[in-house]
Amino acid sequence: MDTRFPFVDWFRNSSPYINAHRGRTFVILVEGEAVAKGRGEQLIQDLALLHTLGVRLVVVFGIRPQVHQALGEAGITPRRHQGRWVADEAVMAQVERIAAERRLWLEARLSLGLPNTPLHGVEMTVVSGNLVMAKPLGVRDGVDFDRSGEVRRVRAQAIQGLLDQGALVVLPPLGFSSTGEVFDLEAAEVAQHAAMGLSADKLILLGEASGLFDHSGQLQRQLTPDDAESLLAQADPEGELARHLGAACAASRHGVARTHLLSWHDHDALLGELFTRDGVGTMITRHRYEQLRPAELGDIGGLLELLDPLERRGMLVPRSRERLEYEIDDYVVIDRDGMIIGCAALHTFGEATMGELACVAVHVGYRGGARGELLLAEIERRARQRRLEALFALTTHTTHWFFEHGFRLAETEELPPLKREAYNHARKSKILVKPLA
Template structure:
C-alpha cells in the first residue's frame, strides 16, 4: 500500500461525510455478529460515525444466545416458518439472553480507553420500550406463544433521543397495551424501525460479503423489485432470504437504501458508506444510478471521464468552452453523484438524421449494461426530435455498435455539414441505425 493511500481515500470521502451528516442510519446486527471477534472494530466504526454527526439506531438479534440459554436450562426449541415458538416458561430465559446482550453492547459502546479509537468519545446510549408488538398468534394450527411481530414504533421517542445526540439501542422485544412482552425477529425490528423513521439507510450485517449469486459471487446492486423477484424465485433460503426480505421491505416502505454487508470483514461498514462502490450489496428503492440530461455542473465530470479516451485517440478532443456551448446536447449516467457515462446527440434536421457522439463509459463500469442504457436514452431523444436515422463515427468500437443494430455505411452518406467537417486523417468508420 502506498504511504499516501490514506490521504487520497480521506479526501475522497468528504462528499459522503457531508451527505450522511445529520441523517438517520439504522443498523441491524445479529447475535452471531455480536459474538464475532470483529465486533470491537464495528463498535469503533460506529463511534466514528457518531462523531461525524450521523444519527444512529442499532437494532440487534440474540438468536444464538437465546438458543444457548435454553440449552443450558434443558429447554427444547421449536421452530415453525423460520420463527422460534416462545412458550410462557421459556420467555424469562429469552428475556435474560436479550438483556445480557443489551448490557454487553452498552458496555462496548461506553469504552473510553486511552490509546483506543474511543478515547474521549463520550457516547450516550439509550434504550427503552420503543416497539409496540402483537402476538404472531396461531399459524397452521401452531400457537407461537410469546413470539410477536412489530405493531408500532415510537418514532417521537426515538427522534427526541437522536436530537440529543444519543445512539438508540432497540432490542428484539416488544410490548403490548396489556403489559405482555414478546420475542421479536430482529430482521423485522430493523426493517420496521427504519421504515417508521424514514431512515436514510438500513445497514444489515450478515456472515457473507453481501448477497451472493448462484456461483457464490457478490451481487453488488439490486432494486427492490429485483430483490423481490430473487426471493420469489427461491434463490435464497433461511437467514439469507430473511435479511434480503427485510432490506426489500424497508425500501418499499420509504427507506432510500438498504445495505447488506459482512460483519466479519474489518472496515466493511466504513467502506460501504464512504466509497463509491461499497463493500457489500446495495438494495435501492429509488434511482441509485440515473441517466439524465446534462447541466453545466456536469462539465467537470464529463471532462474527467473523456480525457483518457481523448489521449488514446478514441474520442475527438473537446475544450471546456465547446462543452459549455454544447452541454444541452449531452446526457450523463450519474452514479451516486459521479458522472460515469455520457453521450451527445447532434441533430441534422434537413436530413432527419442525428449523430451519436462523445459516447463514453467509465472503465470501471463497462460490461454492466450502462452503455446500452445510455444508447437507449439517446435513441428515445432522437425519436422525440423526429430523427429517422442515427449515425456514429468510430475508430475502435465497430463491433459494439454492429451488435446493437448499426450497419456499415460510407462517408458520403453523412449529412452535408458533417461531411464537410469530416477528418480524413482520423479515418473514422461510419455506422447507421434506422429508428
C-alpha cells in the first residue's frame, strides 16, 4: 500500500467522527498551565479546526498560574482555605486584570488570519460577556471568602443563541451577581455548569493528567461516574485532578453524554480523543462505549466486514448477507462506539439438547482483552436459558482456545442429527463439545 501520505488513511478513518461531531455542542476547559507552558497556540489551532468542522464550541479558560505570578510580582500573599484563596480586593484586582488580558489574548489569536498560518482564511466570531451568574462562598469555618464565589447558574439560553449564530463562546473563570459584583470562580466548575446547562454532547477537560489510571498504572479509557468516583477519593482533594474528576462525574450524572479527561502536554490529545475510535485519555459516561448486546438487522454490514477476512483465510465458513439476516436473532455482538468488533452465535436444532456455538470472531485490533471469553459466557448463558445441556463447536484453527475453555474433542455421532447430516467432511473441522451441567 502506498504510504507517501499516511495522514490520508487517518483522515479516511476519522470521517465518521467528523460527520458525527458536526452540529454538536462541546464545552472545553483549557487550564492556564497549558498557556503558561507554551501550548496555547497549538490548542487554539485545534479549537479553530473544530469550529470550522461545524462543532459548536464553548471554551472555558483557567488563569491560576498567571494570577499566582501576578500576585508574587505585586508582593501579595493570598490566604488559602479549603483549597481556595480568599479573593479580597487586592487579590481580586489581579484576578480581574489577568482574566481580561487572557480573554483578549485568546480573542486575538482566534482572529489571526495571515497567510501561512493555520487560521488563514478562517473568520471566527468570538463572544464573551456576563454569561455566568455567581454567588459568594460566604463565611466557612469562620473564614470570610470575600469575593471568592461559586456558580449560581449559566445563562444557557443566551449561550445557545450565540452558538446558533455561529459564534465561539469564551467563558473566563469569573461570575457576576445580581448586585453587580464580580466573583472569582473555579474554571472547572464553570465548565461543569456550562456543560450541564447546555446539555452539551461533550465536556472536555484539558489538564496535567493524561486521564485516570488503575493500581497497575493502566490507563482507564472508559469509566462510569461510580467507577470514577472511587478514584476521586484517592486524589489530592485540593489538586487539579480532583477538581476535574468531580466536574466530570457531576456533569455525566446531569445530562452530559460524555466527559473526557485529557492532558495538554500531549500535542495530539484533543484531536486524537475526538477523531479516533479508542481515544487517548479517559472518558466518563453513563452509557457504555463498548457493549455486548443482541445483534440487530442494522449490524449486518458490520458483521460482514468483521467476518470477511476470517472467511477469506478459511477460519470461518462464508456467510451470505441473506443467511445473516435470517439468523440475526442467534447472534450477539460487541459494539464499540458503533463499530462491530466481536460476535458469536448460538444455533439450535429443534428438540436437540445440544446447541452450536458458531461464528466466534473478534476484530484483529481488539484481541487480547478477554472479549472472546465474554462472548462465550453470553452464549453459555443463552444456552442455559433454553435448557440446553451442552454446546458444540466446529473449528479448523482454534482448537486449543476451546480446550482452554472446557471443550473436549468429539465425534460426528455426538452431533444433533440435523448438524450431523450437514457436516462437511471435506473441511475436516474438529468437533468440540462442552457440557453445561
